[in-house]
Amino acid sequence: MPKRDDLHKILIIGSGPIVISQACEFDYSGTQACKALKEEGYAIVLINSNPATIMTDPELADRTYIEPITAEAIERIIEAERPDALLPTLGGQTALNVTVQLAERGVLERFGVELIGAKLEAIKRAEDRALFKQTMTSVGLEIPKAGYARTLEEARALAQAFGFPVVVRPSFTLGGTGGGVAYNAEEFDRVAGHGLALSMVHQISVEESVIGWKEFELEVMRDRADNVVVVCSIENVDPMGVHTGDSITVAPAQTLTDREYQEMRDAAITVIRAIGVETGGSNIQFAVHPESGRLLVIEMNPRVSRSSALASKATGFPIAKIAAKLAVGYTLDELPNDITKQTPACFEPTIDYVVVKVPRFAFEKFPGADPTLGIQMKSVGETMAIGRTFAEALQKGMRGLEVKKDGWDAGGAWPLDLLRERLAVPSAERMFLLKAALAGGLSLEELYQLTKIDRWFLRQLYQLVVEEETLAAAAEPMRACENAAPSPEAAAKAAQTLRLAKQLGYSDRQLAKLWGVDEATIRRWRAQWNVRPSYYLVDTCAAEFEAKTPYYYSTYETPVVALTAKQEAGSRKLEKPLQPPAKKVVSLGGGPNRIGQGIEFDYCCVHAAFALRGLGVQVIMVNSNPETVSTDYDTSDTLYFEPVTLEDVLNIVDRERPDGVIVQFGGQTPLNLAVGLAKAGVPILGTSAEGVDAAENREKFKRLLEELGLQQPPSGTAMAVDDAALTARAVGYPCLVRPSYVLGGRAMEIVYDEKQLRRFAQIAFEASPGFPVLIDKFLEDAIEVDVDLVGDGETFVIGGILEHIEEAGIHSGDSAMVLPPHTLGDEVLDAIREATIRLAKALKIVGLMNVQYAVKDDIVYVLEVNPRASRTVPFVSKAIGVPLAKIATRAMFGLSLREQGFTREVAVESYCAVKESVFPFTRFPGVDIILGPEMKSTGEVMGLDAAFGPAFLKSQLAAGQLLPKSGTVFVSVKNEDKRFITLVAQQLQQLGFELVATHGTAKALQRLGVRATPVKKIHEGRPNVLDLITDGQIQLVINTPSGRLPRADEVRIRSAAAALGIPCITTIAGAQASVSGIAALLQRPLTVKPLQEYHAALRRQVGG
């Protein structure tokens, strides 16, 4: 069946900001869909609030709406655009949920919009647990015993009937938010109550526990001719009980016989048909009882997912792209397999390697968060590794995880009893603890009983531990090879040992440690002894057909011996690079997403690839993050799915011999490799190493600023805690303490006295061992400003100036920002412009540069200069309609800004762009939501409108802060803020809000003529403010923290508000901005406008 010609315009809904359980994978799938449908000639209307996505690049869709993903906003878009169809299956749970709302409000019917991919009934059958159960039962499939409850009493009755443990899942939420396991009645009341509160439909399911069962997922695709294929099977190493997003997972399934696998495959096909997903991909999860093989269907996502992105990267089968084509009427047999070109997409990939996905956690960012893994997802990113064996892939995954591990390392010995205790509870560390346990002699059977991790995986791990002992025992002969030239026999033996180690996935660094030599020695040995990686293709077919797409992974294999000359000639061309020689550039990605290094950097890497391909340069991408657009084999000419470590990158450089490597776009990960790469003689593109050093070396930078006559807050460095105390005294309190070489403000703190300083200096030393701790004077109540600039070494142009909304002291990645600046005067802005250009000139910036300033009493202080892509580059690019990263890339490749026609800063005058950050606090109940110098946000949104008020409002809506139109505001601020809060309170009152306040604040307000009802603090008795919040009597909380170490009851108030979805504002500046937003909300209904129109207005402005 060919594509449908009755459709012309298709609306695609994105997934919004990056949050836990919805990350870049939906940019990957959405981008694929936009490209796929555009190439079929359809007009694409896109909505996504996340400016850091590739899909919201203005050229990907015909009309790109960066607006909050709410039913209201989409209704307006539909009204304006009149699309023929809506494709709801590519934007995660967010898109599905809002689609259900649109359908139920009758919007789709009113405007004649057809749902393609999955119809409303199918979405409901998959999402509503009662309907799901009914559907599964009707086709003879089993699901865990379960019931549904709308009240706590109903829920209790169910739990009693099933017996503990039971699992609670709320209907219609993200990634199992609010779900949990209860082992007793008391725990049950808490988990069930929480779930009921968080469910969009106030319904939870209570289920028989299948904790410890084996867990599998199948990725299934169906077309409208009812052809169904299974793209990939995935087995979770962590058994049932741990959210699949938090599990280490493996593709393909390892422990199923064909009979069991086919039974599961049959079930999956039955499920997709019964649910009625007409076209596209679905993810189906299964549990298998380890002793009986009993098969249960756990859940079904009628859309592409994190797992489908993983499956796409794991097999080379582009699920989202194919899903988009199926949605417009193609059948699988009509579409080609992208990798082979010759064979159709109607097949099931078979792979001849093992894929391991490892989740990346960020518990260090949320002290007090419960680090136990359960059915609610907590990881913030993931890395994927490919190897020919599980052991090799696991080790690669561990070193790609960026948790200071060079592979699967135990990180020390543990007492066995403590290990037993900790292994019984799933955690981020469990995989590492297993190594300690195996090395400590715990038996496989005991480990199985403790963890229920399948014995096959445990046995693989055990094998590594055993082999490592052999390797360790070889230390002496290996070291002997270091100094004296070994005899041929000794060399052959050493080479054999080295090859075995590499086949087991050991990194050069691990081996260097094991054998007491340095990393470079291992590298030299590998070259001498010809122990080199083979680069094999991800080809969907286990080499059965020729692959035309160069998508590689590395592995170490036993070389084939050629017994005849003819054979030797033949084997040499086994798997050579497929591309003809051209100018080549390697772009290094950032590895797994984590807080501080996320999609913004991947966006820059992708733009670098697009820009270079536009210049006819062959682009080689190296990255290990399966969620991203950068690891789509379509993005670059050649993709290496590899850990971004020095060893892995150098191996690729050896093979590809590129003309240059880009390290400044992928965040800190590739930047940290710059020195090692430069040392190895690899040409680094962009700003010279001296320029980078002048910006990053504190002393040199200080001198530079002095030369340029620029101000910096007093600062100093220290190499020890005592030293730090002296420095802080010289600098003056309060001061900012932070470690060297980290991103996202890791271990960064504002300290007010020596006691705090000592404590946090210690933490900073631990975060970046061996490097100095940096101490700066903290400028209280200053306004912070971020500037992004692009340069070619001679010409420098400011991309954008962003004013932070919150005052200084909050990490720039967490702060809301506005472009153009809304409070700073022209004089200050000109001073900032001048300073930025002078810095860029002095550093001879080629590429991107970001400068952070603090403005206090009209004096501009330079806080930081980063000669690399910053987190704000995508936001600024979208705000000004200029792709800064592309321009920077071309400049790095020698094209001047003049030649590119970008020589003047774009003046945004007719509208306002607000960036707001999105936080994962609902995932970590009880954690204080207060912001500080350590970054905590996972993502960002953009609000665009004609004025600050509505733009800010949109940013809040998009971030899930639903500012109220009316109701009661609770106000409690610290003493210093009481003066400033009065204006806010007055405005709120004028807008019709009731105010309640703690006694102190209420008194302060009343003195200045603002009526506020006093309410008890938590420790003052009941009913207190917490009761009002939980009773739903408060619609907005304004609470500024009383000090650096906040009081416990403040934390409880903020945490409760966050958990109940009540907007909670923790800064005066934020409160002021919110009042503007609420005023805008009351003034007129929201309007929507596509990015292309904003940009056209800018061009008219420049032209006129």
Place this chain on the structure above:
Amino acid sequence: MSGQAWLVLEDGAAFRGRAIGAEGEAFGEVVFNTAMTGYQEVLTDPSYKGQLVCMTYPHIGNYGVNEEDVESRRPWVEGFIIRELSPIASNFRSQESLDAYLKRHRVVAIDGVDTRALTLTLRRQGSMKGGLSTTEPDPQRLLSRVRASPDIVGVDLVTQVTCEAPYEWPPTAQGTGDRGQGTKITVMDFGVKRNILRELAALGCRVSIVPAATSAKEILARQPDGVVLSNGPGDPAAVTYAVATIRQLIGRVPMLGICLGHQLLGLAFGGQTFKLTFGHHGGNHPVQDLATRKVAITTQNHNFAVRVDSIPGGQVELTHRNLNDQTVEGMRHKTLPIFSLQYHPEAAPGPHDARYLFGRFLDLVRGQTADA
């Protein structure tokens, strides 16, 4: 620690690995199978007689071996080539480790081989002869023995795998009775996989199996309602006696040909078969039913194929096509109740997408008996 083993191809490529399974030496045609599960079914599929089978998925043996998942009474592969033997069998149905099973059945095997390099060689240069040895330390000497070993083309391997005497397949207790109740199916055993018999029995058929050399007269004397021409190993052109038998059965009884059975039917219709470069061995081949345009993901295991256009008289039409390489996957007689499939509707290992074809055959058979 296991000893060393060598795999040598006739073109001179030598793969050093670890000896697993039985000690000894084995020769045959080297083929690769791309199925990620089902090694036990592969080992016991008689169609692999004469072949050294390489599994492209690296981890083999993970779930051990059990009594239920065998496709015949013993393994038939000449030798087994894998990347990584599992040191543990982890599955609730496992009764024995793969290594122990291979040893017990005297199958020579090797692990530690770069099976992707081997597969690439076979894909580019086609299937070739090879030798696997756990006893010969010198690969050059093994190479000369490989070159001296017999070729698979033109050799009748069926005689080595067919049953010695006719037997009955036990009826399945929960067979979906009313559909095929009592329908008498005779299976010509060219190396039949048990799952063909299981599938027929599950439909309620009374299944009897006869040796490959059974004459048409003897078969017809059994008064079967339908005859199944089973799968089997090797070159169909070498099994001339079976072609003759089938020719005599055409028009006398409804027939279903599977794999080798399909090829033999093609020859019986007067057509030709040819050898594919490296064959189809795996569980992910898309086959399109040309009438419905529906695609089934199928199990495949064959080195030879039928040229349908070589069948004279226009009485046979193409019904199924392989979407990967457009080769013939199914055909039927335009007027007689006969159809055949190059692929394996019985799967085992592999997807069940084509299982319904046994039902279709049964309907065809019963349609005939009803008419009569």
